Amino acid sequence: MAQNVMITGTGKSVGLGFNLVLTYLEAGDTVVATVRKQCDELDTLINNAVSVSPDCDKGFFDANLDYIAKTVDITAVGAMRVIKAFYPFLKKSDRVALVMNISSEAGSISKCFRTNMIDYGMAKAALNMATMNLVNTFKDDKGINFFCVHPGWIRTDGREDNPAPLSSYEAAVILRELFEKKRNDFEGHRFITNYDEDYPF
Numbered sequence: 673m674a675q676n677v678m679i680t681g682t683g684k685s686v687g688l689g690f691n692l693v694l695t696y697l698e699a700g701d702t703v704v705a706t707v708r709k710q711c712d713e714l715d716t717l718i719n720n721a722v723s724v725s726p727d728c729d730k731g732f733f734d735a736n737l738d739y740i741a742k743t744v745d746i747t748a749v750g751a752m753r754v755i756k757a758f759y760p761f762l763k764k765s766d767r768v769a770l771v772m773n774i775s776s777e778a779g780s781i782s783k784c785f786r787t788n789m790i791d792y793g794m795a796k797a798a799l800n801m802a803t804m805n806l807v808n809t810f811k812d813d814k815g816i817n818f819f820c821v822h823p824g825w826i827r828t829d830g831r832e833d834n835p836a837p838l839s840s841y842e843a844a845v846i847l848r849e850l851f852e853k854k855r856n857d858f859e860g861h862r863f864i865t866n867y868d869e870d871y872p873f
């Protein structure tokens with residue numbers, strides 16, 4: 673059964689503490705790892721957090737439109753805030769620092785087919801726009817790279833009767849491999865799927 677673990681002295685990647693963290697995480701446990709100094713280098717930032725309103729499933733006439741701004745604020749502006757706050761650490765990476773914004777096919781304007789999920793779709797579209805704005809902002813800086821990615825259809829509710837083809841673990845394995853493949857790709861399309869297909873904005 674998965675457990676919650678706290679380990680002190682985990683700041684040195686060749687040390688025991690750090691590697692205990694790895695092994696507990698690999699076993700599916702939740703780990704609180706402490707270090708005395710702030711981590712001073714970040715190679716990869718994955719903006720995965722999302723929030724939706726209670727009216728996400730409702731359409732235009734039934735949804736409380738006042739909920740939309742909060743979803744956009746948390747999901748899209750929040751990702752930008754995180755990038756801004758952690759940019760000094762990304763800048764210190766000794767490789768190309770990678771920012772992956774976890775988007776959704778629901779954020780594609782040209783492929784939009786839904787009449788519900790208004791706040792979610794608008795938030796992911798805004799996240800996609802944020803990604804492109806950052807690509808432009810850093811176009812002359814080959815030290816940092818940005819993508820937005822549709823992570824696939826995933827059973828993120830953990831239910832086996834969910835028809836989505838991927839478990840969260842399976843999706844994460846695919847994404848981790850994809851991210852390393854994309855780190856140095858400055859030319860390709862910026863909105864991609866988990867299978868590295870270009871997706872229309």
Ligand SMILES: NC(=O)c1ccc[n+]([C@@H]2O[C@H](COP(=O)([O-])OP(=O)(O)OC[C@H]3O[C@@H](n4cnc5c(N)ncnc54)[C@H](OP(=O)(O)O)[C@@H]3O)[C@@H](O)[C@H]2O)c1
Pocket residue numbers: 719720721722723746774775776777822823824825826827828829836
């Ligand atoms: N499931 C799919 O098929 C699918 C398809 C397309 C895209 N996606 C995207 O994949 C990502 C993961 O999906 P998921 O279903 O696993 O997401 P989720 O569980 O709904 O949310 C992910 C995390 O967001 C954080 N969060 C929630 N409200 C927040 C707030 N107000 N401020 C900051 N963080 C907040 C929570 O972090 P804490 O645990 O720290 O509270 C939560 O664990 C999301 O970006 C989602 O849009 C999923």
